[in-house]
Amino acid sequence: MPLPFLSVVVPAYRCAPYLRQCLLGLSASDLPRADWELIVVDDGSSDGTADVARGVADQVLRVSDGPRGPAHARNLGARAARGTVLVFIDADVVVAPTTLRGFATHFADDPTLGAAFGAYDDAPFEPDFLSQYRNLLHRYVHTLHPGNADTFWAGCGAVRRETFLAIGGFDAARYPRPQIEDIELGYRLREYGARILLDPDLQGKHLKRWTFGNMARTDLRERAIPWMHLILRRGEAMQRGPLNLRVREKLYTVFTALSVAAGLGALVLSNNALAYIAAFCVVVVLLGNAALLLWFGARRGFFFALGVAPLRLLYYAESGLGAAWAIATHQRHVGAVGLPPLAAHEQTAS
Known part of the structure; x- marks a missing residue:
């Protein structure tokens, strides 16, 4: 049986409605199905998340002692992957039909490419002000500086499996919940010598509904504080790129x-x-x-x-x-x- 070029890994936790839309988006990809496999990692959900994935995914893995966070779930999926390139898609992201083909093209055309990531589209799913603001802000930042990057985004991003394994994957010990595990991985990718590409045309629609409470909590507890801890551990030298702390x-x-x-x-x-x-x-x-x-x-x-x-x-x-x-x-x-x-x-x- 021929090996797929891409292994799409989707970490999921108690998000059955979102996951259903995510998988529909992946199924609509214009990249032939033989070229990619789909691995869904259920992080110990108590709802029907795993049931949604069965019959669609090639593998449905379960974290028996979950939830242990998306970093651990992605690492588990990477261990089971057979492809040359790992494509990480969040369960609340619906990729555009051309996104998987775009990843495949970048990695096939450039053997020196270590990682690549895209951006949210400009039509967020939720119509309320805060959801539009947060998701459009993400797009603005990622369209401002396309090309070589010094960080990484795992909501719609890809890494050569060989490189990912060589640097030890996501740091699940430090980040047991959604935080800045992808940013930290990006720093280690650059230290390893891997080139990271930001291509805003690799798009996904974000389904998340933001509220004032979860926005404030995310910015303070899940980003500002752990990011500063990361800076203190690694030093100012890591802050080189436009997506970092200018x-x-x-x-x-x-x-x-x-x-x-x-x-x-x-x-x-x-x-x-x-x-x-x-x-x-x-x-x-x-x-x-x-x-x-x-x-x-x-x-x-x-x-x-x-x-x-x-x-x-x-x-x-x-x-x-x-x-x-x-x-x-x-x-x-x-x-x-x-x-x-x-x-x-x-x-x-x-």
Whole structure:
């Protein structure tokens, strides 16, 4: 039996409705089915997630002691894969019909390519403001700097299996829930010498519905804090690419923190000078985000862009809070978790 070129790995946890749409999207791919296999990893779901996958997937694997997070689930799928290239698709992402063929073409045409990833499309599934904002923001960032990248995205991304196994796969020990496990993998891919390609034409539609609560929690607990811990462990040298923490973004975080401090001071002390300083800092941050706001305005209108402005300020405030918390707790965090050395990752070699 000939081996498939691609092994599509979908980690899934209690997401039967999403998974059904995800698998329908994969089934509509214009890449011949003989060229790819489908592996769904059920991370210990208590609903009908595994039942949805049966009859569609070539393999349905189950994490018996789950949930253990998407990093572990992807590693489990990679161990069972037979293809040359691992394609990771999140269960709440519906790929475009051309996406799998696009991955296959990139890796077939360039034997030196180590990894590639795409972007969300510009038509998010959920119509509410927050869901549109979050998913379009992701697209904006990923369309801004196509080409060679220094990070990785596992929502719609692919890695040569040989390379993935050589660096030990995702760090499931550090990231037992959805966090920045793909970003961390991207850094190790680059350190290994692998070239990573960002191609925004490799698209998927995100089905997730965002609320204010899960947005704030994700930005602070699942991104800002663990990302700062990662920076502290690895050092500033990893921040080279445009998708990472640019100096400009750090400055906006500082200006937002100053605006909060000055604003509170103005309220407590009734000091007009502090109020002017707070307003000045806010203006600096919003002017720095002018290109983003104009992009949203062109696609969703003036009032939509107006609503994005305070969310950008909230994002920078959470980034600053997360960084401060991570710096204050870093040594305790490392000691309490008993983390292994950076080179020691869960091995996924078969």
